[in-house]
Amino acid sequence: MSQQNIQSVVIIGAGNVAWHVARKLDEAGIHILQIVSRSLSSSKPLADAVHAQYAGNLHSVNRNADAYIISVSDDAISKVIRDVEFDDHIAIHTAGSVTVEVFQPFARHYGILYPLQTFTKGRDVEFREVPFLIEASDPDTLSGIRKLAGLLSDHVVETSDMERCRIHLAAVFACNFTNHMFAVAEMILKQAGLSYELLKPLMRETLKKAMEGSPADVQTGPAIRGNFEVMDRHIAMLERDPELQELYRLISKNIASAEKKTKH
Ligand SMILES: NC(=O)c1ccc[n+]([C@@H]2O[C@H](COP(=O)([O-])OP(=O)(O)OC[C@H]3O[C@@H](n4cnc5c(N)ncnc54)[C@H](OP(=O)(O)O)[C@@H]3O)[C@@H](O)[C@H]2O)c1
Structure with a gap:
């Protein structure tokens, strides 16, 4: 087979990413041969949606696909790679922080197709x-993965392992931590019977400002103003949750020291 021309895939995993990628590839004319997960309750509905076969374990993986897209939880990627025989076919994973070494010595042609977005x-x-960050074992495989990614997105970027892991680290701060802060804010209001809706204009404007320029230039709040009285009051209000108190102190300290660094 030619690694440059991927026309059929098996998708291993039927979670958030597989759900999106399978549908988009199907719409783009890629033949989805099979969806494989741990349980038929997740693989079957996705397989039905993309007219594919389905399996609930790795022993029944279809051996005829041009490429195998492994979109399982990060901790399960190496096990899946060990358990599937890829022969000359391409093995691809979709993780931000799992390096290409995970494929060695189990696959001859392999690569990464990491979509930099949060999927549900x-x-x-x-x-x-959506930026798709790609990497591959050899030029033909890279070309195949680039074409596949191009069916999904206008932003396909080749990155090294090191660059991708760094981008993933930044994404954890920009997306996962930020979302957790929203969840904490919602909980603080709910505990007092107050509406989360009140915060939404503030959340929108925060995001807008951060997108329009450097977020470091538009930081506001008691930590950057050095308003210790207010900060002490907030910490006292969190007395029932020492972990949140610690988080409040740490983030405030980091805001203040980041401000000092930019001034010096
Ligand atoms: N979610 C995101 O926003 C996002 C964005 C970019 C990249 N990624 C990456 O994409 C990958 C998948 O993430 P996700 O969020 O889609 O995960 P997820 O929603 O947790 O789904 C994981 C899927 O993997 C299956 N699975 C787990 N272990 C397996 C095994 N040993 N054999 C076969 N199937 C197995 C699960 O099967 P069951 O359904 O049977 O439990 C499930 O369908 C990860 O590497 C993640 O880092 C995620």
């Missing part, structure tokens, strides 16, 4: 604007 099953995403 059933929630539409503007795919063509």
Whole structure:
């Protein structure tokens, strides 16, 4: 087979990413041969949606696909790679922080197709604007993965392991930690019977400002103003949750020291 021309795939995993990638590849004319997960309750509905076969274990993986897209939880990627025979076919994973070494010595042609976006099953995403970070074992495989990614997005970027892991680290701060802060804010209001809706204009404007320029230039709040009285009061209000108190202190300290670094 030619690694440059991927026309059929098996998708291993039926979670958030697989749910999106399978549908978009199907729409783009790629033949999805099979969806494989640990349980038929997740593989079957996705397989039905993309007219594919399904399996609930790795022993029944279809051996005829041009490429195998492994979109399972990060900790399970190496086990899946060990358990599937890829022969000359391409093995691909979709993780931000799992390096290409995970494929060695189990696959001859392999690569990474990491979509830099947060995915939830059933929630539409503007795919063509999602950056897809790619890497591969050899030029032909890279070309095949680039073409596949190009069917999904207008932003396909070749990155090294080191660059991708760094981008993933930044993404954890920009997305996962930020979302957790929103969840904490919601909880603080809910505990007092107050509406989370009140915060939404503030959340929108925060995001807008951070997108329009450098977020470091538009930081506001008691930590950057050095308003210790207010900060002490906030910490006292969190007395029932020592972990949140610690988080409040740490983030405030980091905001203050980041401000000092930019001034010097
Ligand atoms: N979610 C995101 O926003 C996002 C964004 C970019 C990249 N990624 C990456 O994409 C990958 C998948 O993430 P996800 O969020 O889609 O995960 P997820 O929603 O947790 O789904 C994981 C899927 O993997 C299957 N699975 C786990 N262990 C398996 C095994 N040993 N054999 C076969 N299937 C197995 C699960 O099967 P069951 O359904 O049977 O439990 C499930 O369908 C990860 O590497 C992640 O880092 C995620």
